[in-house]
Amino acid sequence: MRIVIGEDSALFREGLSRLLTENGHDVAGTAETADSLVDVVRAVDPDLTIIDVRMPPTMTDDGARAAVTLRAERPDRPILMLSQHIETRHVVELVGTGGFGYLLKDRVLRVGDFLDAMRRVVDGGSALDPTIVAALVAPTRADDPLAALSAREREVLALVAEGRSNGAIAAQLVLAERTVESHMRSIFQKLRIDDAPDTHRRVIAVLTQLRQ
Amino acid sequence: MFRPRRLVAAATILFVAVAGVRAVLAYGPASIGDTADWPVSTGLLLPSLLLGCLVAARAPASPIGPALALTALMPALVFTVEDWGSTYGTDAPWPGARVVGVISGGVWAWLFLGFVALVLLFPDGPLPGRRWRLIWAAVPVSAALVNFAVATDLANFADGRFGDPPFRLPDPLRRGLNFGAFALFFVVLLTAASSLVVRYRRGDRPTRLRLGWLTVAALSVPILLATSWLGIVLGAPADVMYGGFLITMFILVPGAITVAILRHDLFDVDRLLGTTLSWLVTTLISAAVFAAVVFAVGNFFPDRVGITTAAFVTALALLPLHHWIHRTVARLVDPDRTVALARIRDFVRRVRDGQAEPEQIESVLRDALDDPGLRVLLRRPGEQLDVPDGAIPLRTGDSLVGALTLGTTSARRLRRAREAVVEARLPIEVSRLRVELREALAEVRASRARLMEDVAAERQRLERDLHDGAQQRLIAIGMRLRSVQYQLSPGVPAYRELDEVVETLEHTVAELRRIAHGVRPSRLDDGLAVALRDLVADSTLPVDLVVPELEVAESAATTVYFTVGEAIANALKHARATRISISVGVTDQVLRAVVRDDGVGGAREGFGLRSMRDRVASAGGEFTVDSPPGAGTSITVEIPCAS
Structure with a gap:
């Protein structure tokens, strides 16, 4: 697939493009600043855009804002955000949409998982880092519907939010797939969400709920 | 133009001239009266004249100086007329002695002229309004009428010294004239007295305080006059009764008036007067106690026991008595100072009891000393305080801790402020220390806050450096290792080893993230x-x-x-x-x-x-x-x- 990388650290940028090229992808363009990234993406129109949250000029959340800009221009453009640590403030509005991923940078070292996540995003799915999902599914108030979930249900929900299928979840938690399905029903009931057969739509429903 | 000093000077010259005439009458061929009459009467009048001069010198714009001089001059003139008249029938009669003698029968009515003027002018000039201008005409007219009525009355000719009266009025008319003249005279006196009430009602605090003095003195005059008449009627020697009245009128009243006028500028006189008075009264009361005890005990015990007891009792009573009298006299003589110091003492007490903040000392001093421009300057730590000219320096030991500046300065105010500062030393010192402490604490807090901000900024920078520097590099190295790994075939041992190395790297990155989080949660x-x-x-x-x-x-x-x-x-x-x-x-x-x-x-x-x-x-x-x-x-x- 054709990929554009927005990343200010040359070391990381070169390492990543080399890794991606070696795995059969085409790094069609790179950008060091948020502004130039938007221009490059417009010009190249890649299949996937990988963006570092923290970029020049201000080194705060310029990457996230560039992502928002790009999404505004093309709502289904697949975007994979990377960052050194969890920053949810500016990506949270993109989290519930399809074709979006948000991972910590060190996930890149698990090359296979990383390539999977890229594939899911390009297919319109979701790829969220477990730590980010944990931050999203943690109950913050007594009346938070998340507080009603059991520990196991929360675990399942986190995996759903990461974009895993029922089968993948069952394998990860060493459960029967039917057990995972019954957990899912219970979760949707407690969160008052209509169940959906399609994994992607399911994730989106969950994340939309969590975002509020 | 109104020139009080010139009037006083003219009155003084006239007084001296008249005194000279009387001296000639007394010690010349006519030898009028006793040899002691001239010095006694002149001595009685002299205080009024001198006080008039003092007021004119100290308060040049005040009409009270001339009025006081007039109170001395009028009696001097009256006495001269009386003495002149007395030469009739002696070996050396003065020209016109008979006429003057007849007139002198009622000339005493003029004695009051100076006094009435004083009452009408006190403390700051004539009252405005037509009614009050009218009285200035009524005073001499009523005096003249009384003089005329008395001089022409039959009683004046009863002893036959002056022969027959110049004319005889029918009895009803004579009585009518007598009654009318005296009634008008009293109405004028009462009206003059009532002007004090009017002034008191309209007046501010200093005016009221001054009027308080005069009122006491003024009230004593009609009372004493009535008493002396009553005494004479009851058979007391006329000279004694008359003498008491004169002493009151010519010494006590002018004295009270002078104090009232000059009080605000002659602080030392107040204190002197107060101290003298209080010791005088203490001495008198002690003597009375001593005498009373000697008398009471002496009836039962030998002399020595009585005297010893008396001395003991007196000594016991003396000090508390003096304190009490001193306080009372000070309150009477110098109420402002007493009130001011009492207020400061009360404030110091409230500060000690925790009911007032020592920093309020400035407003308390302003209030007590009646000086809105007063300021308490305190030396700030590490700074030099320049004591302005005319300010009162405040010291603790040898070090200068502050200064008191006055809005209005006069010698008297400075003296009073110095006294006040001594009383207010504690709150001034405490508020200075508190200012010092407060500023030191504020400085410490500010520097700590700056330090904390620096620390926070430093932590933020450190966290960024960890994330964007070391962490990023480690991941980049990991990616290169992966690239190298993929060039190998999965079967070789190096492939497995590289897997382990990258895993260690991942742990290291996670560890770094935890450390950065401890430094500052990202x-x-x-x-x-x-x-x-x-x-x-x-x-x-x-x-x-x-x-x-x-x-x-x-x-x-x-x-x-x-x-x-x-x-x-x-x-x-x-x-x-x-x-x-x-x-x-x-x-x-x-x-x-x-x-x-x-x-x-x-x-x-x-x-x-x-x-x-x-x-x-x-x-x-x-x-x-x-x-x-x-x-x-x-x-x-x-x-x-x-x-």
Whole structure:
């Protein structure tokens, strides 16, 4: 697939493009600043855009804002955000949409998982880092519907939010797939969400709920 | 133009001339009266004249100087007329002695002229209005009428010294004239007295104080006059009764008036007068006590015992008596000073009792000394204080601690302010020390806050460096290792080894992230609310967290974040709580966080609480713990934050 990388650290940028090229992808363009990234993406129109949250000029959340800009221009453009640590403030509005991923940078070292996540995003799915999902599914108030979930249900929900299928979840938690399905029903009931057969739509429903 | 000094000078010259004439009458061929008459009467009048001169010198614009001189001059003139008339029938009669003698029968009515003028002018000139101008004409007219009525009355010719009266009025007319003249005379006197009431009603505080003096003196005149007449009627020697009246009128009244006029400028005279008076009265009362005891005890015991007892009793009574009299006299003679010092003493007492702040000393001094421009300057630590000209320096030992500047300066005010400063030394010193302490504390707080901001900035930089520097490099190295790995075939041992190396690298990155988080939680980049939500997500207890999105300073946010974290840890570790509630918000520019649990309570001040307290204090905030045994623990953090 054709990929554009927005990343200010040359070391990381070169390492990543080399890794991606070696795995059969085409790094069609790179950008060091948020502004130039938007221009490059417009010009190249890649299949996937990988963006570092923290970029020049201000080194705060310029990457996230560039992502928002790009999404505004093309709502289904697949975007994979990377960052050194969890920053949810500016990506949270993109989290519930399809074709979006948000991972910590060190996930890149698990090359296979990383390539999977890229594939899911390009297919319109979701790829969220477990730590980010944990931050999203943690109950913050007594009346938070998340507080009603059991520990196991929360675990399942986190995996759903990461974009895993029922089968993948069952394998990860060493459960029967039917057990995972019954957990899912219970979760949707407690969160008052209509169940959906399609994994992607399911994730989106969950994340939309969590975002509020 | 009104020239009080010239009038006083003219009156003085006239007085001297008239005194000369009387001296000739007394010691010349006519030899009128006793040899003591001239010195006694002149001596009686002299105080009024001298006081008039004193007032004219001290208060040149005041009409009271001439009025006082007039009170001396009029009697001198009256006495001269009387003495002149007395030469009739002697060996050396003066020209016109018979006529003058007849007139002198009622000439005493003119004695009051000076006094009435004084009452009408006191303390600052004639009263406005037509009615009050009319009385200036009525005074001489009524005196002349009385003089005429008395001089032409049959009684004046009863002893036949002056032969037959010049004319005889029919009895009813004579009685009518007598009654009318005296009635008018009294009405004029009463009206003059009533002007004091009018002035008192309209007057301000100094005017009222001055009038108080005059009123007492003025009231004594008609009373004494009536008393002397009554005494004469009852058969007392006329000279004695008349003498008492004269002494009152010519010494006490002018004295009181002079004090009233000059009081505000002659402070030392007040004190002198007060001290003299109080000792005089003390001496008199002591003597009376002594005499009374000697008399009372002497009837029963030998002389020596009586005298010893008397001395003992007197000595015992003397000091408290003197204190009491001194205070009373001081209050009477110099009420302003007494009131001012009493106010300051009262203030000092209230400061000592904690009812007043020592910093109020300036307003108290302004009030007490009646000087709105007064200022208390205090030397600030590390600064030099320039004492302005005319200011009163305040010292503790050898060091200059401040200065008192007056809005209006006069010798008297300076003297009084010096006395006040001595009384107010304690609150002045205390407020100086408190200013010093406050400034030192403020400086310490400010420098601590600066330090904390620096620390916070430093932590932020360190966290960035860890994330963007070391962490990023490690991941880049990891990626290169992966690239190298994929060039190998999966079967070779190096392939497996590289897998392990990359895994170690991942752990190292995670470790670095944890370290960076301890330095400064990077979630604070998303705001305090997000960071706190993240924090409580790790809690094994249910946490109710109420926190809106807040924009607060880095150091305040970090402090609240870490303190709340420690509070949660404490609740988990020690409190055996089942639930924690946290609320964070900003009200009135104070960031306030409350962490409450339902545990066993009774938290004791230990290392945990102290480190939280220190952390909060270093951010310029306050930390309070409420932890009654059995009723949970509530920890409140309040940090000022200017938004």
